[in-house]
Amino acid sequence: MQAIEQKPRSLKNVSVNLRGLTILIADPGNFMRRVIYGMLRGFGANRILEAADAADVLSALMQQKIDILILDAKLPPHNGLAVTQAIRRNTDNENRTLPILIMTSDAQQSTVKEARDAGANMVVAKPMSPTTLYDRLVWIAFDRRQFIDCPTYFGPDRRFKIEGYPTGVGRRASDRIEVAAATEPNLEQDDIDSLFQAARAGQSE
Amino acid sequence: MTAKTPPNVRIFSVKTRFQELAQRPGGVPRELAIQQAESQIADIKPEFIGWVDHELQQLTQALRKATDRNVDNAALDEIQFRARQLRDTGTTMGFVLITFIADNLCRVIDTVKNGAPYDGEVVDCHVDALNLARQDAYRSLGPDDVPEMTRGLHRMLERANRSIPGRAG
Numbered sequence: 001m002q003a004i005e006q007k008p009r010s011l012k013n014v015s016v017n018l019r020g021l022t023i024l025i026a027d028p029g030n031f032m033r034r035v036i037y038g039m040l041r042g043f044g045a046n047r048i049l050e051a052a053d054a055a056d057v058l059s060a061l062m063q064q065k066i067d068i069l070i071l072d073a074k075l076p077p078h079n080g081l082a083v084t085q086a087i088r089r090n091t092d093n094e095n096r097t098l099p100i101l102i103m104t105s106d107a108q109q110s111t112v113k114e115a116r117d118a119g120a121n122m123v124v125a126k127p128m129s130p131t132t133l134y135d136r137l138v139w140i141a142f143d144r145r146q147f148i149d150c151p152t153y154f155g156p157d158r159r160f161k162i163e164g165y166p167t168g169v170g171r172r173a174s175d176r177i178e179v180a181a182a183t184e185p186n187l188e189q190d191d192i193d194s195l196f197q198a199a200r201a202g203q204s205e
Numbered sequence: 206m207t208a209k210t211p212p213n214v215r216i217f218s219v220k221t222r223f224q225e226l227a228q229r230p231g232g233v234p235r236e237l238a239i240q241q242a243e244s245q246i247a248d249i250k251p252e253f254i255g256w257v258d259h260e261l262q263q264l265t266q267a268l269r270k271a272t273d274r275n276v277d278n279a280a281l282d283e284i285q286f287r288a289r290q291l292r293d294t295g296t297t298m299g300f301v302l303i304t305f306i307a308d309n310l311c312r313v314i315d316t317v318k319n320g321a322p323y324d325g326e327v328v329d330c331h332v333d334a335l336n337l338a339r340q341d342a343y344r345s346l347g348p349d350d351v352p353e354m355t356r357g358l359h360r361m362l363e364r365a366n367r368s369i370p371g372r373a374g
Contacts, residue, residue: 017232042242
């Protein structure tokens with residue numbers, strides 16, 4: 001099996017080439033899909049598909065090879081995490097290991113953990129800027145995590161050594177937004193990323 | 206330290222097609238890619254307010270179905286779906302206040318789903334605030350720029366949180 005290249009120490013000047021890749025955007029909001037579509041076109045993507053619900057996603061996955069799925073955590077009828085689990089558990093589908101980027105407007109720690117435990121590669125908080133989305137895509141492109149297949153989980157390794165956040169890749173100060181008080185604090189994008197790479201071996205939180 | 210892998214656990218490397226192709230040289234340089242994406246967003250900005258108006262109409266229709274005495278999960282889901290869409294796109298389209306108000310509304314609906322009584326007036330207030338925030342004069346404003354509105358919406362949310370059974374006080 002071919003080894004995956006080492007992740008560069010800094011991704012600040014790294015670009016991704018999205019041309020020819022089939023990207024599936026799954027979000028129930030038509031305007032949200034347009035926004036993401038626009039961003040991806042700006043990044044150079046030229047094969048972008050859209051899905052409004054889980055049935056559309058699963059149908060697209062059965063019909064063709066999807067290279068990356070950008071998936072809303074609240075995708076109807078159940079949610080995007082259930083879709084993620086369904087994809088990871090389907091041993092017959094060649095898309096089983098495809099990268100899944102979960103978008104959530106509820107970036108609370110519990111949601112992020114659930115996304116990680118469902119088998120997502122990364123979580124991005126909505127609303128998102130082009131910079132944030134681009135950096136998540138770069139992250140996934142250079143992510144060298146192994147996959148774990150065990151009776152209770154299939155997906156990217158949730159346990160790996162803390163490497164820190166790549167220098168120069170992060171949210172812009174202007175991405176911050178004040179929101180109302182919550183029963184559980186929302187996480188910053190950096191926290192989400194940390195959580196996703198968070199744990200040392202054997203440490204689940 | 207290397208831990209032994211249990212027999213029923215398989216650990217393997219995957220290099221996806223996404224990784225293979227995304228790492229190819231010739232991609233749009235990062236700064237240019239972001240600039241082009243922002244340009245694409247700018248192109249659809251003129252349609253945003255029309256879409257917001259449509260969403261607010263849908264929200265108002267959903268509110269009519271949800272009276273104080275008779276509110277079901279389907280009506281709450283509909284209100285929350287509309288609010289979530291506004292929250293998710295507002296800031297990206299330059300309307301930070303829309304995201305703030307819609308986020309507050311989503312949280313209020315969460316409290317109702319957690320057992321707090323539904324208060325149509327609270328939801329109406331959020332819709333009024335959204336109608337205000339969609340105006341050009343409010344485009345570049347954030348919650349700090351409209352402290353009275355922000356405090357009022359926060360208070361509503363706090364009150365709703367307190368009225369969840371078991372969370373009083």
